[in-house]
Amino acid sequence: MQLGVCYYPEHWPSQRWADDARAMVEAGISVVRIGEFAWSRLEPRSGELQFEWLDRAVATLAEAGLSIVMGTPTATPPKWLVDAHPEILAVDEHGRPRGFGSRRHYCFASPVYRTQSERIVRLMAERYANHPAIIAWQADNEYGCHDTILSYSPAAREGFGHWLEKHYGDVETLNHAWGSVFWSMEVTGFEQIEAPVGTVTEPHPAIVLDYRRYCSDLVVTYNRLQVDTLRGAGVSVDIIHNFMGLFTEFDHFDVARDLDIASWDSYPLGFLERGAHDEATRDYYRQQGHPDFAGFHHDLYRAMCQGRWWVMEQQPGPVNWAISNAAPLPGMVRLWSHEAFAHGAEVVSYFRWRQAPFAQEQMHAGLLLPDGSQSRAWQELLAVRDELPGLAQQDITTTQASVALMFDYSAVWACQIQPHAADFDALELHLSWYSALRRLGLDVDIIPPTAALDGYAMVVLPCQVIADEALAQRLETAHASGSRLIIGARSGSRTPDFQIPANLAPGPLAPLTGVTIDQVDGLRPGARPRLTLPGSPQGHGLRWREQLDENRLKARIVHRFEDGMPAVTDHQGVTYLTAWLDEDSMMAIFAEASRAIDMATTVLPEGVRLRRRGTLCFAFNYAPEPRHLPDHLIPAAGYLVGGTTLPPAGVSIWSIAH
Amino acid sequence: MQLGVCYYPEHWPSQRWADDARAMVEAGISVVRIGEFAWSRLEPRSGELQFEWLDRAVATLAEAGLSIVMGTPTATPPKWLVDAHPEILAVDEHGRPRGFGSRRHYCFASPVYRTQSERIVRLMAERYANHPAIIAWQADNEYGCHDTILSYSPAAREGFGHWLEKHYGDVETLNHAWGSVFWSMEVTGFEQIEAPVGTVTEPHPAIVLDYRRYCSDLVVTYNRLQVDTLRGAGVSVDIIHNFMGLFTEFDHFDVARDLDIASWDSYPLGFLERGAHDEATRDYYRQQGHPDFAGFHHDLYRAMCQGRWWVMEQQPGPVNWAISNAAPLPGMVRLWSHEAFAHGAEVVSYFRWRQAPFAQEQMHAGLLLPDGSQSRAWQELLAVRDELPGLAQQDITTTQASVALMFDYSAVWACQIQPHAADFDALELHLSWYSALRRLGLDVDIIPPTAALDGYAMVVLPCQVIADEALAQRLETAHASGSRLIIGARSGSRTPDFQIPANLAPGPLAPLTGVTIDQVDGLRPGARPRLTLPGSPQGHGLRWREQLDENRLKARIVHRFEDGMPAVTDHQGVTYLTAWLDEDSMMAIFAEASRAIDMATTVLPEGVRLRRRGTLCFAFNYAPEPRHLPDHLIPAAGYLVGGTTLPPAGVSIWSIAH
Amino acid sequence: MQLGVCYYPEHWPSQRWADDARAMVEAGISVVRIGEFAWSRLEPRSGELQFEWLDRAVATLAEAGLSIVMGTPTATPPKWLVDAHPEILAVDEHGRPRGFGSRRHYCFASPVYRTQSERIVRLMAERYANHPAIIAWQADNEYGCHDTILSYSPAAREGFGHWLEKHYGDVETLNHAWGSVFWSMEVTGFEQIEAPVGTVTEPHPAIVLDYRRYCSDLVVTYNRLQVDTLRGAGVSVDIIHNFMGLFTEFDHFDVARDLDIASWDSYPLGFLERGAHDEATRDYYRQQGHPDFAGFHHDLYRAMCQGRWWVMEQQPGPVNWAISNAAPLPGMVRLWSHEAFAHGAEVVSYFRWRQAPFAQEQMHAGLLLPDGSQSRAWQELLAVRDELPGLAQQDITTTQASVALMFDYSAVWACQIQPHAADFDALELHLSWYSALRRLGLDVDIIPPTAALDGYAMVVLPCQVIADEALAQRLETAHASGSRLIIGARSGSRTPDFQIPANLAPGPLAPLTGVTIDQVDGLRPGARPRLTLPGSPQGHGLRWREQLDENRLKARIVHRFEDGMPAVTDHQGVTYLTAWLDEDSMMAIFAEASRAIDMATTVLPEGVRLRRRGTLCFAFNYAPEPRHLPDHLIPAAGYLVGGTTLPPAGVSIWSIAH
Numbered sequence A, B, C: 001m002q003l004g005v006c007y008y009p010e011h012w013p014s015q016r017w018a019d020d021a022r023a024m025v026e027a028g029i030s031v032v033r034i035g036e037f038a039w040s041r042l043e044p045r046s047g048e049l050q051f052e053w054l055d056r057a058v059a060t061l062a063e064a065g066l067s068i069v070m071g072t073p074t075a076t077p078p079k080w081l082v083d084a085h086p087e088i089l090a091v092d093e094h095g096r097p098r099g100f101g102s103r104r105h106y107c108f109a110s111p112v113y114r115t116q117s118e119r120i121v122r123l124m125a126e127r128y129a130n131h132p133a134i135i136a137w138q139a140d141n142e143y144g145c146h147d148t149i150l151s152y153s154p155a156a157r158e159g160f161g162h163w164l165e166k167h168y169g170d171v172e173t174l175n176h177a178w179g180s181v182f183w184s185m186e187v188t189g190f191e192q193i194e195a196p197v198g199t200v201t202e203p204h205p206a207i208v209l210d211y212r213r214y215c216s217d218l219v220v221t222y223n224r225l226q227v228d229t230l231r232g233a234g235v236s237v238d239i240i241h242n243f244m245g246l247f248t249e250f251d252h253f254d255v256a257r258d259l260d261i262a263s264w265d266s267y268p269l270g271f272l273e274r275g276a277h278d279e280a281t282r283d284y285y286r287q288q289g290h291p292d293f294a295g296f297h298h299d300l301y302r303a304m305c306q307g308r309w310w311v312m313e314q315q316p317g318p319v320n321w322a323i324s325n326a327a328p329l330p331g332m333v334r335l336w337s338h339e340a341f342a343h344g345a346e347v348v349s350y351f352r353w354r355q356a357p358f359a360q361e362q363m364h365a366g367l368l369l370p371d372g373s374q375s376r377a378w379q380e381l382l383a384v385r386d387e388l389p390g391l392a393q394q395d396i397t398t399t400q401a402s403v404a405l406m407f408d409y410s411a412v413w414a415c416q417i418q419p420h421a422a423d424f425d426a427l428e429l430h431l432s433w434y435s436a437l438r439r440l441g442l443d444v445d446i447i448p449p450t451a452a453l454d455g456y457a458m459v460v461l462p463c464q465v466i467a468d469e470a471l472a473q474r475l476e477t478a479h480a481s482g483s484r485l486i487i488g489a490r491s492g493s494r495t496p497d498f499q500i501p502a503n504l505a506p507g508p509l510a511p512l513t514g515v516t517i518d519q520v521d522g523l524r525p526g527a528r529p530r531l532t533l534p535g536s537p538q539g540h541g542l543r544w545r546e547q548l549d550e551n552r553l554k555a556r557i558v559h560r561f562e563d564g565m566p567a568v569t570d571h572q573g574v575t576y577l578t579a580w581l582d583e584d585s586m587m588a589i590f591a592e593a594s595r596a597i598d599m600a601t602t603v604l605p606e607g608v609r610l611r612r613r614g615t616l617c618f619a620f621n622y623a624p625e626p627r628h629l630p631d632h633l634i635p636a637a638g639y640l641v642g643g644t645t646l647p648p649a650g651v652s653i654w655s656i657a658h
């Protein structure tokens, strides 16, 4: 449980560096990330390398006792490189090259850019591979930020044809898999393949899905190129990438396979405006962020690299890039920090050390103000510094949660490609199920569709659109060994080729669930069929409701909507939901299932969340009002941090060892 | 009164074809449409023709006793053709060629595509012109779908110059007709003509109107090329095109002049989301469609080809292309089918036989599910099959309605080009007048502005923006012979050259109406001047209100708004409206006019509609609740179908012969 | 105080001209503007000049006794010029040349267009420089209309590099000023400079600000080219340009420096829809316009040319270009005319003489209808004609107001470039402060940030984002000499290089205000922290709230929000606001400050405004209901025009001489 910070020595006079390093150490910071974005300083002109300043910066930080994460600068190819090779620019959906003047303007498909990236990464690695203060390398920065995964450059189009050829072998197979006889979309050679963009009406969904897989694979191979280059130049320490929040444009599980540590950049306030929340919720949590935003991503990224993960960038004050940039409620920086550790983080690193008075992020807070004085976060940082040692004396091993929630990037893509009903956002649905579980006080592991399911008391699949036989088999096995399964609507409704399964939805999950879907009723925003589940206020379906083929129905209908349509079915202990249900109804369903397996749940006060790590139990209050812990949670032995009443932004921590 | 279906043999194994044909016949289907979209199967590579599979499909269907409508495949030029001649692609308003990967990517102005279209149509016609099972040909498919009428390709621009030269003769005439001295827009040669697109502020309205006429004429000549090619190759059976709902981008009357039968594709649920309805209406009718959507289009397309018309594609379940795709209320497929026959359809053909498990329309319902089992529509189809013979024993001659509603495509264009007041949608206004008439139980003929007006008790012009002397003359004649005329605001406000008439609006209609408009008050959404008409709840004007020149006023002011402004005038029995009025107020005006000519009206229960065909009277219940027929409509001799109480989606039919 | 009109002789038969001129004179019109937009008539083909018709038009108008303003026709380059030099077209943010077919399609950066403009202006000036009837020239027409200031043509990009080189000297200076080390945006030569457009995420704010300054300067030099050309060809009379409402895309103060008279085009109804008003306000004032729209612009443009200003185009009826185009309430044309004179206008000129029956503006009202008969405005024009002589007998010298409101175009740009909080529109904020002052019955001078501040009892700076030492010094001086200063949030928050000041915000204004801002809380729309000021209903902050560094706070906190955060501070009589406050709260603050300096205020009835000119006091009623003047305003000596009760659109005028 270490603290870190992101630092840009190139932004400040070198005379300042030693003072900065000393202040970091005093504030309890032990890890500092540098280097990413610095290409124009490392190589101001083609081939004119200037590493001396970075040598000095590394030396200064190392002398102060700081450990360094060295970032590769490939997120910001400099102007001379763009001018020499304009074909490295990504191309947007309208066919326009994306201009120089911010960052991430490169196209993942560009062979030229891969050559250039390999070169600069190799040069950095050759120089710093063996520096003892460097404890990790970060490859690039925030892959995909600003909508940069999908590019339609000539290189991307050509690469797509090759990718398809590799996957399908011949065009007959491809035409058949896609069903491209429809609307005469058949091709007679891979060179005829177009990117699915600019079509008169919607492009072919299977082609779009393949294009998204292809673009995701481009990130995988681009990241692997950096990893291989670093290793080839002698780097033996951990390699990391910093992922983002609410970002699903590529398959992070695939990329993470080549990394040692997954990290993510946690900006709870900025993302509140991007999440699918109503206005009242956004107003209520405007200075705190949604109580499940950070937790969901902590649990997601913990799943990437065998449990090793960091927060690489933690918001320390207002950011600059949201629609309206709120200041955090006093205490939230401390809360967010503890919460990351509660979910198992190795390092929480703040972005950034000192607010820059210039450029795009000049309104992005740092630990220091632009004039070098301490920002409002400083005292919270010191509080965390002082509280960590006491916690570190406990057992802080992160263990498997009782509930697994399956998340599949291709499920999000499938619902974006073919929403069928307005506002069907699969990520929102996953977040809603996650919230319902967490409001019951449960710890959750997020797992990919390929994960082992052993040891989970409950496995929930909010919307596993593409399900194959292997998954069905693993679910059967888990079910047989006593896991409770809860499967959401739309699961199994597509084959990997984006076709409706031969046995209709839920395809391979039909034996498990005992249902067959014969019609879908897309619910417009005003259509909210009502249902009331035991112990829950009146709820409703929204966006999507399936109708079951009665002739093929093997499951028992457990709950119905008021109009008589089936809502929840049970087949030998496997629950299936025919609809997207409101979050309170999901809590009722999870509570019912928990009771069935004797798993304790606690309905937490609004805004309060719990999380266990080793023998520690953490409670967090996201509400802007004080909250009391439920009586049965109050620890007899008292608190390590805080108490029974959590003030706004309050944190309480106690031991649950016995 | 026949049933049909759309079938894609190329989507299914040929072994399946005979079974499909047999099942169609058993379900009461006698007509099957095939062939459209199949170009890549008929000609997989340039000049490599493969008609054998289609020969076999035709033979299989014919052997089962089915009649065939053969579609030409020009809506989907295949990839090899696009690659060989990229200039056939349409170009959008931003100058981007519209990409391959869906359908309708061709530009109507492309000479190359006309050559290619003529070739493939001729080849098909030469092969099948004399096949006895083929009872009709469909030219192309849904001209204009997905916003494909307006193209800005180089070919389109060049063609526009030629079109203008043909229409105006010389640039002096053109400059004068357009008034292009304004803002120095004069040209000195037709080669200087630009398409009206991409201008700094709004382009010149007269140029836009001419461009829309030109693009409409391109559809006419493109369709005529197909008709002439078919005839030239020996086709002697009916030639059809399938038009669409709520689609006004070209003048359908002009295109239909070259056809034998007009047909349209009826998707009441999908179009509910596109119509100008409030949220409450959309929620109420979400599984039924708006009660006047199908009726309006039935009556519109009946006007195209001397009364001969079909529904070529009838929605049999949820579609895939709306914002939210609702499942129909049980019974609606039957209701929609009967309603089409009530309005005079020769054939109601369902789209499609079997839901495809692949490609863009995989979520579009068919009569069969993707696995070949029967969908929920199947029982409704059988009900219609069983009810039709009883009806066919009656006199089913479609006769002239008592009310004519004038509809002019150029009126819609004129209001789009120059709305002047937010949300002034001329099509919406026509639909509102149509609804007001139909809610009074009246049958309506929709007529073009060139139609003869003989025999109509009432002729209504909701918004006949461009009125010429010939129309004024025909209206005078109708008026003289006893027709009641009701003329809406904005009528006669433009000359055919899109100028304000020399005598101001309503131009040639001034003598008839006795009014002169000297100022228009554009009503923003919150401005709703109130008025209360006799026997009607409080109503209001919206969007548009005209002020009358009192010096030139010859009409009598019959009704005023609460603020004293004139609302309704009468000049020797000709009613003029100064404003767009709410639908209830329009009912009051139509009821008042009907009383004046002793024409009976019945205020129908919400959601109920009547329609007479020959000696049959049909009643339809679009409400999701039961409805009772008004007492005076209850037939003494009982019902052929249904009864006095109409359940949701209910149909009642009785004889009105005496 | 003269009346004028805009006239297009080229739109009408020459036989009509003399009649039109005679009617103008009879209506009291003495000034007529002609010529702008007529290039295609003056030069139908390259080099083929046809000035004879204009000679005749000038002669006809002069013979009738009218004074002429001659417009240069450069706003509408004709088609032959565009075809010969397509590179003169502006290029939009998507890289598309802006098409011919309306107006203002030229790029201010095009050297070719400058050459062509110089040529046609010189030819006109050589012909008419010494014509005795021509009393002024108008350069071009409405610079920037239809979003035409920012162009991204190759010429514009190249010019930007030169502009930067001139301003920064070398790239090291530029890189440092911009802070372009951030994200590796450094350049090594001015030829590497790109326009800030099409970037992946937001472009660098300092570059955008420089690009906007550069584009503003292009207008300055383009206008200067016209002025210099006119003078060079012998023009000695006044040179004018007609600016617009709510338009801030270039620095009008800079352009006006080369003009003799500033004028603007006043369309209160059309702009009501564009202003930042809620729906209720728009409905209430839909036929009158907002009561401060015209006044604000009158006061703004009076500041441009040493007090000399006109209304060049006054709306005389409905316009054509708003979303919904309302007809004015009867009386408003008269009211608007008097109000302009009240604020000091030399001339009020109506647009246009006669409504054109053709082209884009055919629905734009004129004094005459398209058929030549009198429009509804005619009687109002005659009323003004008859009322002016009585007023002209009084002292009508426009004198300095007691309150100065500082307006800086770059403040608007800075907030657009980096809003930080949704809907932070600096122009809206300035208008709100202006309204609060005017609702208190105060006369206001609008001043640029470079203005002398002598003689103002109160100086208010709503949002002076970029403040330099020179401004701080002048404010100190004014404060020392007794001026009350009120400074709004965000003032002084940026250096001229768009950096955060070294001492944080408010930078150079820190000594004056006694505050230092250490954090900004961006308020989302639902976040409205409450406060209640003395004598005011409950108010609230919105959009933006600053937090003060308590360690550096020297000011006294005068008012707080309900949650305890500081709202209003005072430092030795200098008021600072930490937030955007609602308009009623601003009234309370201004009233409080006025009391402190014994300046009388009057809370006017809703919709009523006062304005003094010389010894005249004018009152205007924008409400659609009658209003009474407050008792203490009722003149003992009676009224020159009107009375104590103002009907809707009423005007009262009385003498305040003693």
Ligand SMILES: [Zn+2]
Binding pocket: A084, A085, A086, A087, A112
């Ligand atoms: Zn290259």
Ligand SMILES: [Zn+2]
Binding pocket: B084, B085, B086, B087, B112
């Ligand atoms: Zn070609």
Ligand SMILES: [Zn+2]
Binding pocket: C084, C085, C086, C087, C112
């Ligand atoms: Zn040129």
